[in-house]
Amino acid sequence: MITARYHREIPQRYRLEAGKCKKCGFIAFPLRLVCPKCKTKDFETLRLSDEGKILTFTIVRVASDKFSKQTPFAVGIVELKDGVKLTTQIADVDVDKLEIGQKVKIVFRKIQEDGKAGILCYGYKAVLV
């Protein structure tokens, strides 16, 4: 991953920063320039809740080359308490015991390595609570 591309994403990935539309309250994660609901261009920064629940998930057993050494790993769509949904790995779990509806907490983890000499890329994963 290009370093600049990774650095741009740090507020979202490290601090779960989203944009809240000042007019209609829509929460955009990641940040956007235009509100998809009311087309307003005025957002304030909001730090998302780190608590949520699993809406759906899968266990990736065949991955792209970059993630092939991690298989099997769980990826789910998690709905946070403020209603925002995100796609995240679900870590530290027996993948065969996952269920829809389980409560999770968002934690800070290493996500991927960009080659041998590349940057280490961090971000969020979910763990069961």
Next chain:
Amino acid sequence: MRDVVVIGAGMTKFGELWDKSIKDIFVEASLKAIEDSGVDHLDSIYVGAMSSGLFVGQEHLGAILADYLGMNPVPATRVESACASGGAAFRQAYLEVASGASEIVLAGGVEKMNDGADVTEVLATAADQEYEVYQGITFPGLYAMIAKAHMHQYGTTREQLAAVAVKNHRNGSKNKNAQFGFEVTAEQVMKSTMVSDPLRLLDCSPVTDGGAAVIVASMDVAKKLNKNLVRVIASAQASDTIALHSRESLTTLNSVVKSAEKAYRMAGIKPMDLNLCEVHDCFTIAEIVVSEDLGFFEKGKGGEAVLNGLTSIESGKIPINTSGGLKSKGHPVGATGIAQIIELYEQLNGKAGSRQVKNARIGMAQNMGGSGASSVIHILEVK
């Protein structure tokens, strides 16, 4: 807008075409379509291709394919909407003829997926790179999450998913161009290698090389050439959030609902007026969800319908994926949307051989990009 007619079609065999390049594949399909139509020139060319840059390192496909087809200086443009690229290319050709700007346009699609790229990574570029793919999700993974949610919400079963593959392979076994033109049993599907729970290998469309092309023309041209009038009576497209997680529902594809509403309105028909439908069954769950979102079955009943045979060729209800679908025929991503049109063209001309739907008069093709961020629908009718 003028009437637009499909007057010719051609495709390559779908499969692992190791001895053919992307140019060979496109030219072979296009020459067949041109010959089938009987036209002596083209006014322009549109080519659907999802990711020739990453698959084979070749962009600027429009010009290079026009060159190898011997058609310089005809204008030629590549159209991209992920796996809906073929459908989108057909739509551009349709619009160009309908507007009166051109008389005869070639709409093609091509993909060369077997030349060594990491196919899983390339296909994943149709999802959100930073907020989906970054986490390691794959395309089977995204559809697996839809499947899991659908099973949880509506009680869709593993057997119902398998029934899609069984039906489509049965249809594909009657299609000489199919990559996997053999039958499979439900047991084989349910015992195949797990790819991304709950989707197994035989729930997934294969990695395919292939090309497909059709010639679209004005009614005047079609009548002069004394063609059967297979008319395009609807062309509609819609988009949705690229990220699956941003949608209100994980079990309804809003782009399909919206493009279908527009298409039915434009054609002046209802879902049950269709005699057959080619849908984007990149994974078995996709066919079930799309068959509901197109209005063939009540939401949540799509799995039950396929298991009960309501979508088979013989059913008389709504035959789905008579060609074998992406599942059995193969899924060269950019060519798929055009290959769907070709199946309608053959069915409506009564030339589908042993998989012919009796008295087929109106057919629909639904082509999808990503996890449903794009949907392109065309409805064709023969007079």
